[in-house]
Amino acid sequence: MVILGGGFAGLFAVRALRSAPVAVTLVDSCAHHLFQPLLYQCASGILSGGQIAQPLRAVLRRHPQVRCLQATATDVDVAGRIVHAQRPDGGVLELPYDDLIVGVGVRQSYFGHDEFAPYAPGMKTLADALAVRTKLYQAFEMAEASTDPQERAQWLTFALVGGGPTGVELAGQIREIAGHTLEREFSTIDPGRARVLIFDGSDGVLGAFGPELSRRTARTLDALGVEVHLGSIVTEVDDRGLTVRRKDGGTDRVEARTVLWTAGVEAPPLATALARATGAEQDRAGRIRVEPDLTIAGHPEIRVVGDLMSLDKLPGLAEVAMQSGAYAGRRIRHTIEGRTRAPRPFRYLDLGSAAYISRGRAVVKMGRFRASGLIGWLIWLFIHIAFLTGFRSRLGAVLSWAVVFATGSRRERAFTPEVPHGAAAPALPPSGPPADPAVNRHEPPRPA
Ligand SMILES: Cc1cc2nc3c(=O)[nH]c(=O)nc-3n(C[C@H](O)[C@H](O)[C@H](O)COP(=O)(O)OP(=O)(O)OC[C@H]3O[C@@H](n4cnc5c(N)ncnc54)[C@H](O)[C@@H]3O)c2cc1C
Numbered sequence: 001m002v003i004l005g006g007g008f009a010g011l012f013a014v015r016a017l018r019s020a021p022v023a024v025t026l027v028d029s030c031a032h033h034l035f036q037p038l039l040y041q042c043a044s045g046i047l048s049g050g051q052i053a054q055p056l057r058a059v060l061r062r063h064p065q066v067r068c069l070q071a072t073a074t075d076v077d078v079a080g081r082i083v084h085a086q087r088p089d090g091g092v093l094e095l096p097y098d099d100l101i102v103g104v105g106v107r108q109s110y111f112g113h114d115e116f117a118p119y120a121p122g123m124k125t126l127a128d129a130l131a132v133r134t135k136l137y138q139a140f141e142m143a144e145a146s147t148d149p150q151e152r153a154q155w156l157t158f159a160l161v162g163g164g165p166t167g168v169e170l171a172g173q174i175r176e177i178a179g180h181t182l183e184r185e186f187s188t189i190d191p192g193r194a195r196v197l198i199f200d201g202s203d204g205v206l207g208a209f210g211p212e213l214s215r216r217t218a219r220t221l222d223a224l225g226v227e228v229h230l231g232s233i234v235t236e237v238d239d240r241g242l243t244v245r246r247k248d249g250g251t252d253r254v255e256a257r258t259v260l261w262t263a264g265v266e267a268p269p270l271a272t273a274l275a276r277a278t279g280a281e282q283d284r285a286g287r288i289r290v291e292p293d294l295t296i297a298g299h300p301e302i303r304v305v306g307d308l309m310s311l312d313k314l315p316g317l318a319e320v321a322m323q324s325g326a327y328a329g330r331r332i333r334h335t336i337e338g339r340t341r342a343p344r345p346f347r348y349l350d351l352g353s354a355a356y357i358s359r360g361r362a363v364v365k366m367g368r369f370r371a372s373g374l375i376g377w378l379i380w381l382f383i384h385i386a387f388l389t390g391f392r393s394r395l396g397a398v399l400s401w402a403v404v405f406a407t408g409s410r411r412e413r414a415f416t417p418e419v420p421h422g423a424a425a426p427a428l429p430p431s432g433p434p435a436d437p438a439v440n441r442h443e444p445p446r447p448a
Contacts, residue, residue: 001025001332002083002097004073004270006033006056008318009103009306009325014066016329020336024066025095026056027085030125031070033059035388037318038397039123040166043132044173045181045410051388051396053126069093073104075273078299101328102274102288103306106316109266109285116237120261123166132260134415136174139258140182143189150255156194157256159242161234162263163200164208165355168217170260171196172358175224180359180408196225197254199232199244200263206355206363208315213363216372220357237261265316267308278302283310292345294328303328311346318387319351354380359405 001017003010006028017024032053041047056068071085071093083100085093108122121131136158143155158174160167178194185191198205198221204214205221205228221228231247241255267286275282280296281289287310290296294303294311305328306321314320327346334343352366354376362380364371371379381401388394400411 001099001101002027002095003101003103004028004083005103005105005306005308006030006059006068007036007103007105007306008321009105009308009328010101011056011059012322012325013101013103013305013329014060014063016326017065017333018063020333022065022332022336024063025069025097026060026066027069027071027073027083027095028056029070029072031056031068032126034126035393036124038384038388039126039129040169040173042126042129042412043123043170044136044177045133045413046173046400046404047397048412049126049130051393051400052129054393069095073102073270075270076100076277076302078277078302081301098301099332100302101325101332102270102302102304102308103321103325104268104270105307105321106265106285106287107268108261109264110261111264113237116234116261119237119239120161120242120259122261123170124265130416131418132170133412134418135258135260136177137413137415138418140178140186140189140191140194142257144186152189154240154255154257156189156191157241157254158194158196158258158260159254159256160196160198161200161237161242161259161261163198163202163205163228163230164262165206165353166262167198167200167260168205168221169356170262171198171221171226172224172356172361175226176358176408177410179225181410181413183408195227195256197227197229197256199229199234199242201231201233203230205230209353209355209363209365210370213365213370213372217355217357217363220361220372224358265307271308274302274304280304285310293331293343294324294346303331312348314348315353317353319353320348323348354383356380359408 001022002025003013004027006026011033032055035052038052042049042052060066071087073083073085075084081097083095108124110116121128139155143152146152160171174196178191182191206214206217232244234242235245236243237259242259244252271286271288278296278299287308288304289310290304296302305324307316331343354362354364356362360374360377362376364376364379385394388397
């Protein structure tokens, strides 16, 4: 059988099949399992890439029946039961299957404005998190080097599009970096004066957590110095900032050299290919509608799990992905074991959700139970330690959290420099004797 995607859904499907006598091919574009809920901590320099991303081979080394392949699934030949995939070098793979589990997740949506993407990176992959880390820390460097007060203010303004968990978490992190981590490190600028703004079209941040936690989060953000602009739709983004349309129809221009996009998701192209091949319906975000047993109607051999499945308006949460992946794996195992009882439909057991706002402050919703502040943070800590993959990642993360909690300092601030849009790449210093001094002349970058 073939499993597409080594995220939470794919991994839990593999684990549920562990004792089944079946050869599994696990295909993933990235070859690592990424703990997406902590991407913002990698972006903000608390955790390293290695603490939130584990090689799938290492995670599955005790699953000898699993073959891992790094490839991107592009299409499914339903009649021939073959997955078409592309290797990173462009080579083509054809992977036959008896059963297929599709758990390739979703990607960032710019709501039809893909032209915003180069100026406002999203937060879905490890590469995204490292790109955001560069943007954040480099912005302070650019502000320090700037001699123009207006330009400096632009570098010290950070605009986040989206007031969901990722937007709130990133906003809290940036204010903490500005106010604590970088305190006393610069000679010209005061990083603590950095402005952090959230723009969201709805009436409250963290809407999915309910009105009470939404209000508490808004108060915490206010105390941290985050400016929240609700009922604001972003209509333009460029390398100098963004334009928003307010509820009253008026528009505002915000000059900000760092714009980050955390609003909305959509299904990847494979979903459209799969829908075309199977006749499956897609919802507004392109997710595949599934039957109560997670199969595609008319195709009992294909199951869609995790963020990519559309069923009963279930949210895109790690817990939904884990439970649906495990359910799909179990169903296949039961069939192989010859169990004949009619399958029970998939039921999601809501274990709650949590969002980290800043040091010692988080919000948690579990059924009717609500917590915020330090208690919320302690519960958040427990949940994330429990779910991080691998003992070493857990230990490393606990140490990093202890350091940031006690001192505000971050161990993972190194970044790969980015050339701002429109600027010439600075010439690298020569590594040997210059062949032609004119070519190797070091010129300062032109202003953007
Ligand atoms: C920034 C952020 C913060 C989040 N915070 C929380 C949180 O606090 N709590 C919570 O419960 N949830 C949170 N989530 C949501 C949670 O991470 C997702 O619901 C979960 O990761 C979905 O799991 P999945 O396996 O369906 O997809 P993913 O985890 O997205 O995994 C999909 C996998 O498929 C691979 N892939 C993609 N396309 C292809 C292809 N064509 N071929 C082969 N492989 C492919 C990808 O490389 C990836 O490994 C967050 C998500 C993000 C992005």
